[in-house]
Structure formats: C-alpha cells, structure tokens
Amino acid sequence: xxxxxxxxxxxxxxxxxxxxxxxxxxxxxxxxxxxxxxxxxxxxxxxxxxxxxxxxxxxxxxxxxxxxxxxxxxxxxxxxxxxxxxxxxxxxxxxxxxxxxxxxxxxxxxxxxxxxxxxxxxxxxxxxxxxxxxxxxxxxxxxxxxxxxxxxxxxxxxxxxxxxxxxxxxxxxxxxxxxxxxxxxxxxxxxxxxxxxxxxxxxxxxxxxxxxxxxxxxxxxxxxxxxxxxxxxxxxxxxxxxxxxxxxxxxxxxxxxxxxxxxxxxxxxxxxxxxxxxxxxxxxxxxxxxxxxxxxxxxxxxxxxxxxxxxxxxxxxxxxxxxxxxxxxxxxxxxxxxxxxxxxxxxxxxxxxxxxxxxxxxxxxxxxxxxxxxxx
Numbered sequence: 001x002x003x004x005x006x007x008x009x010x011x012x013x014x015x016x017x018x019x020x021x022x023x024x025x026x027x028x029x030x031x032x033x034x035x036x037x038x039x040x041x042x043x044x045x046x047x048x049x050x051x052x053x054x055x056x057x058x059x060x061x062x063x064x065x066x067x068x069x070x071x072x073x074x075x076x077x078x079x080x081x082x083x084x085x086x087x088x089x090x091x092x093x094x095x096x097x098x099x100x101x102x103x104x105x106x107x108x109x110x111x112x113x114x115x116x117x118x119x120x121x122x123x124x125x126x127x128x129x130x131x132x133x134x135x136x137x138x139x140x141x142x143x144x145x146x147x148x149x150x151x152x153x154x155x156x157x158x159x160x161x162x163x164x165x166x167x168x169x170x171x172x173x174x175x176x177x178x179x180x181x182x183x184x185x186x187x188x189x190x191x192x193x194x195x196x197x198x199x200x201x202x203x204x205x206x207x208x209x210x211x212x213x214x215x216x217x218x219x220x221x222x223x224x225x226x227x228x229x230x231x232x233x234x235x236x237x238x239x240x241x242x243x244x245x246x247x248x249x250x251x252x253x254x255x256x257x258x259x260x261x262x263x264x265x266x267x268x269x270x271x272x273x274x275x276x277x278x279x280x281x282x283x284x285x286x287x288x289x290x291x292x293x294x295x296x297x298x299x300x301x302x303x304x305x306x307x308x309x310x311x312x313x314x315x316x317x318x319x320x321x322x323x324x325x326x327x328x329x330x331x332x333x334x335x336x337x338x339x340x341x342x343x344x345x346x347x348x349x350x351x352x353x354x355x356x357x358x359x360x361x362x363x364x365x366x367x368x369x370x371x372x373x374x375x376x
Contacts, residue, residue, distance in 0.1 A: 011068055018076045029169030031083060034158060039075025042150035046071050046143030053142060059135030066136055071143040074118060078151035081107040081114075086159055086166075096163045100156045108152045115148035116373050124366040128358045130351075220352035224250065224311050242310070248282050251311030251345035253320065255303040255328070258338045262298025265289060267335045272303050274331035280319045282308045311345045320349055 015036065022032035050067055053059070085107040089099035122144070125137040159166055193200050226242075228235035241249050255275065257268050269287040276284040283306040285293060293302040305323070309315040320341060328339050 011072065014072060018072075022076075022080070025080070026083070026087070026167070027170055028167040030162065030165060031167050034083060034155060034166070035076050035079030038079045038150050038155045039072050039147060041154060042075050042147030043068060043071040043143060045150070046146035049142045049146060050139040053138050054135070057135045057138050058131040059139060060132045063136050063139040067139045067143040070118070070140045071147050074115065074144055075147040075151065078111045078114065078148060079155055081111055082151060082155055083159075096166070097160050100159045103159070104152060104156045111148060111151055113373065115144050117370055118144050120369040120373060121366050123369070124362045127361045127365050128354065130354065219314065220356055221312050222348035222351070226250065226310065226312070246282050246306065246308060247310035247313075248307035248316065251307070251316065252343055253305040253307070253323065253341050253346055254343040255305055255323070256340050256342065257301040257303065259299045259301065260336045264335065264337060265294070265298060265301070267332070267337055268301045271328065271331045271337070271339060274327055275303065275305055275323065278319065278322055278327045280308045280315050282306045311348070316345060317349050320346055
C-alpha cells in the first residue's frame with residue numbers, strides 16, 4: 001500500500017536535479033524547460049502505449065516506474081544533445097531555422113543511434129526467457145522510442161517556432177562564450193589522449209580491472225525486509241520474527257507432495273521426518289492424518305520447512321540444493337510420490353540462478369547487435 005500511496009519522490013528529485021543542471025548549462029529558463037517538456041510529452045505517449053501493450057504482454061506492476069525512470073533519463077539526454085548543437089550553430093552565426101536544421105542533421109542522427117543502442121540492450125532481456133522481464137523490455141523500449149521521436153520532431157519544431165525566445169529568461173550567470181574558447185578544454189584532453197594512446201589505454205584497463213575485482217565474489221539475491229531501514233513496519237515484523245523463531249522463519253520453503261493415493265500418507269510422513277534430519281533445517285511441519293495441510297482427497301500434502309539461516313544466507317541456498325538433489329529423491333525413491341520445493345525464498349534463488357546462467361548469452365546478444373548498429 002505504501003508503494004501505491006507514496007509520491008514518486010525519486011522521479012521528483014531527478015527532475016529537480018535535471019532542471020538545475022540545465023539552468024546552469026544554458027543559463028536561460030526557456031532553454032532549460034524545453035528538455036523537460038520534451039521528456040514529459042514523450043514519456044506520456046510511451047506510458048500510454050505501455051498500457052496498450054500490457055494487454056498482449058505480461059507486464060510487471062513496476063514496469064511503469066522503470067519506463068518513467070528510463071524515459072526521463074533519455075528524454076533529458078536526447079534533448080540536451082540537440083539543444084546544445086543548436087546553441088553552437090547559433091554562436092557560429094547561423095539563423096535560428098538554419099541552426100535547427102543543423103542540429104537535427106547532426107545531433108538527430110546521434111539521438112536515433114543512441115536510442116537504438118538502448119533498445120538493443122533492452123531486447124537482450126528476451127534471451128533470459130522470463131515473461132515478466134519481456135514485459136519490462138517492451139515497456140521501456142516503447143518509452144525510449146516515443147521519447148526519441150519526440151526529441152527529433154517536436155523539439156526542433158518548438159525551437160523553430162520560438163526563434164530567439166529559446167534563450168529567453170537569462171540567468172545572472174549566463175554569458176556568451178567566446179568562439180575561440182568553446183571546446184578548448186575537450187580538444188586539449190583529446191590531444192593529450194591521442195599523443196599517449198598506449199599509456200592511457202593501459203591505465204584505463206587497469207582501473208577498470210581493479211573496479212571489477214568485487215564482481216568475482218558477487219552473489220546474486222533478492223532484497224528482503226531485513227534490508228529495510230529501522231522503524232519500517234516490515235523491518236519491525238522481520239526482526240520480531242527472527243528474534244522469536246529464528247532468521248529462517250522469514251523465508252520458509254514450501255514442499256508440496258503429490259501422492260498416488262490417500263493410502264500413501266505414511267510415505268509423506270516419512271518425507272517430513274527425512275527433511276527434518278537434513279542439515280540446517282530448524283523446523284518442519286508434521287504430516288498427520290486430518291491435518292489442514294492435507295487436501296480433501298488426501299493426495300496433496302503441504303510441508304513447511306524453516307531453515308536455520310536467513311533468506312539471504314548462502315547456507316539457505318545450499319539447503320535448497322540439498323533438499324532437491326539429495327534428501328527428497330532419497331526419501332521418495334520407489335514410492336511413486338512427487339515432491340516440489342517452492343516458496344518465496346526458493347523462487348528468489350531460482351531466479352538468481354537463471355540470471356547467472358543466461359548472463360553470457362545476454363551479453364553476447366547485446367554486444368553483437370550493438371556492434372552491428374555501430375557498423376551502419
């Protein structure tokens with residue numbers, strides 16, 4: 001309910017920060033407002049298309065938030081590309097309409113290819129084979145396309161209509177940079193890199209390698225209420241549960257056993273006892289006749305398994321592997337009973353495993369498609 005009622009603080013902070021940066025960069029109220037207007041219009045169109053796409057593709061509830069975040073980011077970025085190029089053309093002596101044409105002819109191409117690279121990266125999510133991620137990819141890609149089209153069509157049109165008023169509402173710090181000085185620092189930096197190609201390359205690779213060292217010990221996982229700030233209601237409940245029943249009570253496994261007939265209930269009882277003997281198991285719900293954890297026909301049994309360790313601990317992941325690969329198969333050998341381990345913790349572990357296994361394919365697809373786009 002908090003997610004539904006709280007205002008989008010992160011988006012508001014991002015918009016305010018972007019406005020401040022653009023005011024500093026352009027030194028004019030109108031010029032700073034154009035990227036915001038462009039991004040919001042493109043975002044509105046994208047979210048409308050996302051609503052339509054949700055009727056055909058499984059879409060997670062947080063897809064609009066993700067689309068909003070990406071849409072605002074690329075919207076500001078693309079608009080700044082074009083406006084900055086427009087300003088440079090004006091400073092070089094071009095008329096406003098001519099400067100708008102120059103901006104679209106140069107920065108417009110960069111905007112289109114930048115959008116294509118983002119869409120390619122998002123399309124790589126389809127490689128993972130997870131339906132809700134497909135919905136995220138579609139939603140974000142549709143928003144990026146909408147913002148890109150808005151940036152190369154609506155923004156140039158507004159610039160042409162406004163003319164000299166684009167830079168109206170100048171800030172006190174606004175000044176016209178001398179033509180000879182524009183880009184001097186970046187040219188000096190480019191010249192420095194050009195003259196020292198190999199040393200700069202080696203240093204850059206070393207820095208990236210050092211920054212990548214922590215990735216060797218990276219362990220995927222899902223955040224839980226234990227990561228919430230102190231005082232949060234979910235964190236309070238999490239801590240109380242941990243104190244009273246152990247950390248594993250916050251992430252129990254749910255074992256569902258399917259019996260050939262109700263007469264096989266003793267084998268399900270033996271399964272429960274075998275699970276209780278597994279390492280790192282704290283509590284196992286017993287299987288007894290008449291229990292509410294047994295279906296009406298007696299063919300489906302629900303067993304709750306509480307680990308000794310918390311949902312994020314590696315020991316819990318190891319226990320899940322032990323239950324699936326060793327404990328349950330051995331306990332049910334020759335009985336004809338099938339058992340499956342689920343629950344929120346098991347789902348999180350399985351999801352992380354899928355991501356880890358599919359990551360090389362994801363990177364390969366994104367890199368190859370990106371390379372093809374850059375070759376055009």
